[in-house]
Amino acid sequence: MTDYDIIIVGAGPAGLCAAIETGKEAKVLVLDRKQEIGCPKRCAEGLSLRWFKKMNLKPKKEWAVQEIKGAELYTPNGKSIKMKAKKAEGYVLERKIFEKELAIEAVKKGAKILMKNQVIGAEKKDNEIELIVEENKEKKKITCKIVIACDGVDSLTAKMLGLNTKLDLKETDSGYQYEMTGITGYDENLLHLFFGTDIAPRGYIWIFPKRKGTANVGIGIGAYEKETAKYYLDKWIKTQDGLKNGSIIEVNAGVIPVGGFLEKMQADNLLVAGDAGHMVDPIHGGGIGIAMEGGRLAGKHAIKAIKENKFSEKDLSEYTKEWYKLSGNDLKRRLKGRHLLEKLTNDDFNYLVDSINVEEALRIGNGTLTKKDKTILFTKKLITRPKLLKLMIEYARD
Amino acid sequence: MKMTVENDPDKCVYCGGCVGVCPVQAITLKDTKIIIDKNKCINCGACVSICPVGAMKLKK
Incomplete structure (x- = not known):
């Protein structure tokens, strides 16, 4: 007898959606090393309407804090293109509140959540998994039939269980962001995206408004650039009249797996989802929606495995297959698009936008x-x- | 002399990026601390390249 049927490592969008999917039908434990759900964020917090529909979510004003109707793209030569719809196309979230809502929902479904519990070891024993979990310097052993690793880019759980989820530096971006307030001059109903090899090599700078005058202002760049993401962002903010006098109310950083997709997202008694499985859009680097979909799908396959009592890598491969069908193949196509974008010079970019x-x-x-x-x-x-x-x-x- | 990787806790915002790119799992993130296992580290510099804030340095 194991302690739990399923242990989900990581209480982010992927892990919590996996818990919501499985909580009713299985004995589920969610572990997270952090002290607070949804914090510190490593994210610009945008979620498009398509994902609300897919995940059957209704935007609530408590966490869907800013309605977004489109985007404004700024080219290297200072021109901009505005794409604005009449209705909402998505929202910028307050993730701290959003993820707590997901956590409450997961617990209502029957899952148990433990914070400040870090997985420091994992081993397959017979047909079950034994996790070594550390809480306040005390170690404990917890067993389960199947693990769903949703522990983000710094995931070690999957690696401990024999699945190499290492990030390929070429396909990883370095991200840095300030949540700023007291800023002026940007339409809060639009996402603002700034391109140029000088300001953001192999990436872009974004302004994702959270209300009038407040926004996530961030940058994502390739891993091999000369200077750090922080350097490029600080330098650029100084050149922007609407930003340079603003106040920073939060500092965020993170790395973004923008295309090193895993061929396999399963091992014996293990599934991975979310950033840990590199589930991120290669062009814009967004991952909340895909992580939620991935987590839900992993949950579905974990339940299937438990019902059929089949936990081998081969049996669980159906999960990877279904994920590629659902989202993965589409993302692979978008990866090609990003590789194209990376080869464009500022001049090419300006020309394309004009033509x-x-x-x-x-x-x-x-x-x-x-x-x-x-x-x-x-x-x-x-x-x-x-x-x-x-x-x-x-x-x-x- | 052998190079070693060091984390500057003043600059670090503990995002865990270095943990994700480390090819030999020499780095762990615990609360707000980056712990580097010097015995495992192969000084490849992947963590230095990816760090968004320049908190990882190769030192002699």
Whole structure:
């Protein structure tokens, strides 16, 4: 007899959704090393409406703090394109409150949550898992049938159980962010995205408003840049009239797995979800929605495993297969898009923004270029820019 | 002389990025502390490259 059926490591969006999915049907424990759910955030807190629908979530004003109707993109030469819809396309969240709501829901379903409990060892014994958990310097052993590792980019649980979830530096971004208040000049109904190899090499700077005058102002850059993410962000903020006199009310940092997708997200008696499984959109680096979907799916497969009493790596491979079908293959296409974006110089970027329309840009980003798009792009719009044309043809070739 | 990786706790915001990129699991994050196992560390510098705030340094 094990202590629990399922132990979920990590009480973030993935872990809590896994707990909500499984709490009714199994004996579930959620462990988290931190002292507070949802804090410190490593996130810009944006969640698009599509995920609200997929996860059957209704935005509540307590945590869906700012309605977002679109985005404004700023090019290296200072131009901007605004895409604004009439209705909400998503929200910026207050994750501390949002995740506590998820935690309350998980406990209502029957799960138990323990904070400041860090997994320091994990071992497979017969057909069960024994975790060594440390709380206030005391170690205890807890057993279960299956572990769902949702312990973020710094996940060690999966590694302890034989699944290599190491981040590939080439496919990892370095992120830094301030939550700022007292800022002016940015429409709070839009996300603001700033591009340019000088200000944010291999990435972008964002302003995600949380209310009028308050926003997450952050940057994501490649791991191999000369200076740190903090350096680039501080430097840029000084150049922005609406920001430079603002106050910083929170400092956040984190790394973002932007495309080193795991071939396998399971091992014997183990599933991984969320950042630990590199479930992040490779273009914008967002991961709340995908993590929630991944956690829910992992929960579904954990219940199936328990019912059938089948926990082998091979039996659990159905989870990875279903995840790729649901989201993974789409993200792989978007990874190709990011690789294309990375090769663009400031000049290319300015040229593209001038010559293509918003819909074409979106289809390039989503990897859904039509034959007609390709013809127009290749024979009319890019013909005078051979390097860009070559890049685009490479990208569009399947 | 052998290089070693060091964490500067004044700069560190304990985001755990270094833990994620370490190829040999030499780094752990406990509360607000980064603990480096010098015996496991191979001084590859991955943690130095990824750190958003420059809190990881290779030292002689």
